[in-house]
Amino acid sequence: MTSDRPLILVTNDDGIVAPGLRALVEAAKKFGRVVVVAPNAPQSGQGHAITIEVPIHIDRIELFEGVESYECTGTPVDCVKLATNVILKGQRIDLCLSGINHGSNASINILYSGTMSAAMEASLEGIPSIGFSLDNYSMDADMRPAQHIAERIIDYVLRYKMRDALLWNVNIPDLPLEQIKGIKLTRQAKGKWQESFQEGINPRGRKYYWLTGTFVPQDNGSDTDLKALKEGYVSIVPTGHDLTVRSALQSNKDVEGIL
Amino acid sequence: MTSDRPLILVTNDDGIVAPGLRALVEAAKKFGRVVVVAPNAPQSGQGHAITIEVPIHIDRIELFEGVESYECTGTPVDCVKLATNVILKGQRIDLCLSGINHGSNASINILYSGTMSAAMEASLEGIPSIGFSLDNYSMDADMRPAQHIAERIIDYVLRYKMRDALLWNVNIPDLPLEQIKGIKLTRQAKGKWQESFQEGINPRGRKYYWLTGTFVPQDNGSDTDLKALKEGYVSIVPTGHDLTVRSALQSNKDVEGIL
Numbered sequence: 001m002t003s004d005r006p007l008i009l010v011t012n013d014d015g016i017v018a019p020g021l022r023a024l025v026e027a028a029k030k031f032g033r034v035v036v037v038a039p040n041a042p043q044s045g046q047g048h049a050i051t052i053e054v055p056i057h058i059d060r061i062e063l064f065e066g067v068e069s070y071e072c073t074g075t076p077v078d079c080v081k082l083a084t085n086v087i088l089k090g091q092r093i094d095l096c097l098s099g100i101n102h103g104s105n106a107s108i109n110i111l112y113s114g115t116m117s118a119a120m121e122a123s124l125e126g127i128p129s130i131g132f133s134l135d136n137y138s139m140d141a142d143m144r145p146a147q148h149i150a151e152r153i154i155d156y157v158l159r160y161k162m163r164d165a166l167l168w169n170v171n172i173p174d175l176p177l178e179q180i181k182g183i184k185l186t187r188q189a190k191g192k193w194q195e196s197f198q199e200g201i202n203p204r205g206r207k208y209y210w211l212t213g214t215f216v217p218q219d220n221g222s223d224t225d226l227k228a229l230k231e232g233y234v235s236i237v238p239t240g241h242d243l244t245v246r247s248a249l250q251s252n253k254d255v256e257g258i259l
Numbered sequence: 260m261t262s263d264r265p266l267i268l269v270t271n272d273d274g275i276v277a278p279g280l281r282a283l284v285e286a287a288k289k290f291g292r293v294v295v296v297a298p299n300a301p302q303s304g305q306g307h308a309i310t311i312e313v314p315i316h317i318d319r320i321e322l323f324e325g326v327e328s329y330e331c332t333g334t335p336v337d338c339v340k341l342a343t344n345v346i347l348k349g350q351r352i353d354l355c356l357s358g359i360n361h362g363s364n365a366s367i368n369i370l371y372s373g374t375m376s377a378a379m380e381a382s383l384e385g386i387p388s389i390g391f392s393l394d395n396y397s398m399d400a401d402m403r404p405a406q407h408i409a410e411r412i413i414d415y416v417l418r419y420k421m422r423d424a425l426l427w428n429v430n431i432p433d434l435p436l437e438q439i440k441g442i443k444l445t446r447q448a449k450g451k452w453q454e455s456f457q458e459g460i461n462p463r464g465r466k467y468y469w470l471t472g473t474f475v476p477q478d479n480g481s482d483t484d485l486k487a488l489k490e491g492y493v494s495i496v497p498t499g500h501d502l503t504v505r506s507a508l509q510s511n512k513d514v515e516g517i518l
Binding site for chain 1: 456513
């Protein structure tokens, strides 16, 4: 292993034993030195949560042949912070990969996604970052087509040294490789979750609410991530960190005069 | 109480007993029927986390005179989902207020902030939403100037029925009211946290890492939230949910050809 091989950090939110992480590690191994820092348990829906009220533990484990791996008691974002500030302190990380998530992170799911938040966190550190998600929530999903596509995208990004603020939200349709039509650059579709709560009484007689829901697309655009996925394309949304609505800087201007 | 009084949902991320929530409830009470649904414990740094692996409990409590209040075992985003889907199901919520947060949520702190994520969640439901934060982390901070400013902003928003996709990230400088210079509409500044981890050995002999850090501004713009705060202005960033970087839809186009 020469020192000029790229250093690739791999994480996820489904936990270090999720099949999607293994597929991503296999894809990444072909291109550089891989270090895994991932949660020790599922952390789906953790968004950009960080752990501040309690300490975090990390343990080095043997899980992937020839790959330095750590499991962490924190969130996906904590994993990236520990990787950059403790485990790989002083080393230049060339690429951060997060996933492959079991389930789509298209549309506004990016806001709830620990997978994408981990990639965003690395991107805030100036590390080119890619979150990969397969449009199938099952732990039994066939990750082979997604692994192949991840390989092609990793190769492209490393080859062309796309360092400038790269943060991609990659969503892959749940199809056999030969049925995947190609890649489309898209924008984040509008949508929302129509929640319902399962209500019940727990063993100690206390009422509980358990979150469940259905995703509702709210965007008929032909250029969205949802549309590309539906048509059998891999969707890549170039993503940033700025939520400012610039048009409203003028339209909301009157409020400046109210004090 | 007539039925045409506005229905105002109030939540936060510092927990239902935080002084900032009390200040916001007092501000909101002047304008309508207030319902509080807030976490039963501090949830700072929870970002857009949702609770999916375990059930949630809610309890009605008596905390604010004449105000229907519920504490919830979930995250700030869970509180909003429970309010809209269970507690206030079928009722039109006219405004969601989150805060007043103990500590600034300017710049990229919006990504980590449970306060702003709660407001964003309500906004995804079509509810005009405002997150308020005071630029002082202390639980002993003087909330009176911020409460006064929140009143003026709530009055304005309700008076002009600014329903269209309103989602404001309001940050208030920690100054006596007479030293606050006014309100500025701003954009989210670039910045990052320079983390360090406090390392130690816990009582059972296990090494731990405890997150801490320093915020590093990375933006010299004259139109940012950080700049406005620093100059003594209340900053309002009109905020959305779309993280797409539209300029990269062209500059990254080549990737569409790689499969």
